[in-house]
Amino acid sequence: MKRSEISKNVVRRLPRYLRKLDELIKLNVERVSSNELGAQMGLTPSQIRQDFSNFGEFGQQGYGYNIKALRSEIASILGMDKGFSVILVGVGNIGHTLIDNFNFARFGFRLLGAFDIRKDLVGSPIQGCPAPIMGVETQEEFISRHNVDIAILSVPREKAQAATDRLVKAGIKAIWNFTDTTINVGDSDIKVEDIYFSDSLLALSYLLLGDND
Amino acid sequence: MKRSEISKNVVRRLPRYLRKLDELIKLNVERVSSNELGAQMGLTPSQIRQDFSNFGEFGQQGYGYNIKALRSEIASILGMDKGFSVILVGVGNIGHTLIDNFNFARFGFRLLGAFDIRKDLVGSPIQGCPAPIMGVETQEEFISRHNVDIAILSVPREKAQAATDRLVKAGIKAIWNFTDTTINVGDSDIKVEDIYFSDSLLALSYLLLGDND
DNA sequence: TAGATTGTTAATCGATTAACAATC
DNA sequence: TAGATTGTTAATCGATTAACAATC
Numbered sequence: 001m002k003r004s005e006i007s008k009n010v011v012r013r014l015p016r017y018l019r020k021l022d023e024l025i026k027l028n029v030e031r032v033s034s035n036e037l038g039a040q041m042g043l044t045p046s047q048i049r050q051d052f053s054n055f056g057e058f059g060q061q062g063y064g065y066n067i068k069a070l071r072s073e074i075a076s077i078l079g080m081d082k083g084f085s086v087i088l089v090g091v092g093n094i095g096h097t098l099i100d101n102f103n104f105a106r107f108g109f110r111l112l113g114a115f116d117i118r119k120d121l122v123g124s125p126i127q128g129c130p131a132p133i134m135g136v137e138t139q140e141e142f143i144s145r146h147n148v149d150i151a152i153l154s155v156p157r158e159k160a161q162a163a164t165d166r167l168v169k170a171g172i173k174a175i176w177n178f179t180d181t182t183i184n185v186g187d188s189d190i191k192v193e194d195i196y197f198s199d200s201l202l203a204l205s206y207l208l209l210g211d212n213d
Numbered sequence: 214m215k216r217s218e219i220s221k222n223v224v225r226r227l228p229r230y231l232r233k234l235d236e237l238i239k240l241n242v243e244r245v246s247s248n249e250l251g252a253q254m255g256l257t258p259s260q261i262r263q264d265f266s267n268f269g270e271f272g273q274q275g276y277g278y279n280i281k282a283l284r285s286e287i288a289s290i291l292g293m294d295k296g297f298s299v300i301l302v303g304v305g306n307i308g309h310t311l312i313d314n315f316n317f318a319r320f321g322f323r324l325l326g327a328f329d330i331r332k333d334l335v336g337s338p339i340q341g342c343p344a345p346i347m348g349v350e351t352q353e354e355f356i357s358r359h360n361v362d363i364a365i366l367s368v369p370r371e372k373a374q375a376a377t378d379r380l381v382k383a384g385i386k387a388i389w390n391f392t393d394t395t396i397n398v399g400d401s402d403i404k405v406e407d408i409y410f411s412d413s414l415l416a417l418s419y420l421l422l423g424d425n426d
Numbered sequence: 427t428a429g430a431t432t433g434t435t436a437a438t439c440g441a442t443t444a445a446c447a448a449t450c
Numbered sequence: 451t452a453g454a455t456t457g458t459t460a461a462t463c464g465a466t467t468a469a470c471a472a473t474c
Contacts, residue, residue, distance in 0.1 A: 002424045007465070011419050015412035023395070033431060045431090046467050053433055061432040062474045079418040079426070097310045098410070107411055109418075149421060150414075174421050176414060182236070193417035197311070197408070198320055199228035201363075201389060204406035205292040205322075206224050208362060208387050211215045213292070220441070246455060258455090259443050266457055274456040275450045 001054045010051050014078055016041065017051075021071040033064035080108035085148045088114035089163055090155030091121055091133055094178050098152060099127055112146055115139045136166070143170040154178045214267045223264050227291055229254065230264075234284040246277035293321035298361045301327035302376055303368030304334055304346055307391050311365060312340055325359055328352045349379070356383040367391045 020041055024032060034045035041048075052058050052065075058073050059065045075081060086109045088095050095114065104111045105128070113131040115138075116122065122135045134142065142148070151172045155163045160179035167175060167190075174191040177183055185192060233254055237245060247258035254261075265271050265278075271286050272278045288294060299322050301308050308327065317324045318341070326344040328351075329335065335348045347355065355361070364385045368376045373392035380388060380403075387404040390396055398405060 003419075003422060003426070004424050009465075011416055012412070014419065015409070015415040018415070019395070019409070019411075035431080044467060046469095047465090049431095049433065050466075057433065059432050060474060061472070062430045064431065077419070078415045079422045080415070082418075082422070082426075084418055084421065093310045093313050097306045100306050102410055107415060107418075109414070150417065174417050176417055182232070191417055191420040193413055193420075195408075195410070195413055196228070196232070197315055198232075199225070200406055200408055201322070202228040202231070202291045202293070202320060203224055204363065204387050204389055204404055205295075205297060205320075206216075206227065206290070207404040207406075208297065209216060209292045209295070211217050213216070213295075222441075248455080257443060259445095260441090262455095262457065263442075270457065272456050273450060274448070275454045277455065 006054055010054060013043075013051060014074055018071065018074050018078065021067055021074065024067050025071060029067055031064045031066055034059070037065075075108070083108060083110055084150055085110045085112050085146060086150045086152060087112055087139075087143070087148050088126075088152045088154065089139070089167065090153065090159075091116040091126075092154060092156065095152070095154035098154065098178075099129070104128070109150070112148060113142060115142075139166065140170040143167070143172055148172060150174045150176060152176045152178065153183065157181050219267055223267060226256075226264060227287055231284065231287050231291065234280055234287065237280050238284060242280055244277050244279055247272070250278075288321070296321060296323055297363055298323045298325050298359060299363045299365060300325055300352075300356070300361050301339075301365045301367065302352070302380065303366065303372075304329040304339075305367060305369065308365070308367035311367065311391075312342070317341070322363070325361060326355060328355075352379065353383040356380070356385055361385060363387045363389060365389045365391065366396065370394050 020037070034048040037043075038045040038048050049059075052070075055077050056073065058070050086104060088099065088111070091114050099111070099114070111129045113129060114126050114133050115136050116133055117136050119135065121133050124133045126133060149172075151167050151174070153160065153163060153167070153175050157179050160177075160181045160183050164175065164183040164185060168185050168188055172190060174193070175183065175185070177192055177194045180196060180198065182194075183192065233250070247261040250256075251258040251261050262272075265283075268290050269286065271283050299317060301312065301324070304327050312324070312327070324342045326342060327339050327346050328349050329346055330349050332348065334346050336345050338345045364380050364387070366373065366376060366380070366388050370392050373390075373394045373396050377388065377396040377398060381398050381401055385403060387406070388396065388398070390405055390407045393409060393411065396405065
């Protein structure tokens with residue numbers, strides 16, 4: 001099946017499979033059946049087999065799935081073996097937290113650099129990153145020279161669209177948007193993934209309310 | 214319709230409606246039809262009317278929806294008028310970022326306090342929070358005394374389950390989990406909402422790959 | 427071999443879309 | 451009033467689940 005024809009629901013389950021399989025690997029489990037996996041993840045065995053079969057035949061009748069092999073297939077489906085390059089745009093509070101806490105390498109991403117407008121930040125080293133913080137004026141050139149795939153957008157809300165425009169112009173391929181605002185990439189086919197903390201908390205809030213409110 | 218019978222998809226769209234309506238309010242737009250709203254959000258007018266009609270009749274034939282009124286209805290459906298109380302458990306990098314950047318009050322939540330194991334942090338004031346950082350040993354008593362609704366779990370991964378156990382024991386009602394690990398609340402009916410940054414980035418990575426990989 | 431479990435086809439279920447009478 | 455647009459019922463579409471032949 002063509003990747004673009006895979007439903008969004010399936011795509012969103014793939015990272016969950018990855019997490020669960022990593023967990024099982026840590027526990028030294030070697031194989032797992034769709035039945036067992038389903039029980040552990042709260043999915044039906046059917047759904048699991050359907051999901052995987054969108055991408056190939058990863059199991060073996062009478063045996064189930066070899067966890068390491070399956071993990072590697074899913075990692076590859078997700079692009080973890082492509083070494084996608086990432087830059088951070090806006091080294092504020094959130095940007096720093098990501099640098100300090102998110103293990104880009106573990107998921108196959110390469111953090112190439114970080115940019116900020118504030119001159120006083122330029123030159124500071126960044127944990128796990130080959131280059132120190134750079135000024136925005138060098139950003140466009142950097143993106144095209146290194147063929148950067150993904151920009152993490154973590155500038156203040158008011159600057160989100162201007163920063164986006166710059167990224168679009170520079171030829172970025174995807175934006176991971178932490179600005180808590182809708183950004184517009186025009187008619188480019190740049191992929192955007194938004195992190196809206198408020199959406200998540202409000203969904204939790206909804207659940208907290210019982211049937212009697 | 215009973216709240217618990219509303220499908221997950223609908224619940225996840227509610228915060229999106231809220232955001233869009235806030236945006237329209239800012240632009241001083243007064244009314245909107247399902248047609249127009251759908252065009253702006255990439256949804257069909259039918260879906261929008263179906264979604265709203267799960268909760269009541271918020272529109273008017275021939276007119277559409279009054280934006281402020283609709284916004285207020287949705288806010289109420291999401292529990293934003295309940296004043297749910299929140300505490301932060303683990304004042305590390307991520308915890309600090311949330312305190313500094315997330316506008317709890319704007320969404321109707323009350324941040325009551327923050328807790329940490331590290332003695333040197335205890336006593337430091339917290340932006341927009343009535344109490345300074347407290348030690349974990351006082352946490353359980355605090356939760357029951359203030360009847361705390363939601364705990365933001367932002368401790369290091371290794372301490373996630375132990376911290377969860379403490380929260381469950383103290384009678385917390387919901388956990389907003391930033392630990393990037395699966396936490397287990399046993400058979401309690403505590404609501405859990407996970408923020409998995411990696412899931413989000415990997416979904417973006419999947420999209421980045423074309424049909425030929 | 428016999429038992430287990432896959433991959434896949436068919437059946438069911440639920441969510442989205444279309445249509446339209448009601449009505450502002 | 452006439453036009454616009456809702457809320458809702460019916461139709462369609464897609465996703466999940468069940469069933470089962472294939473096979474390790």
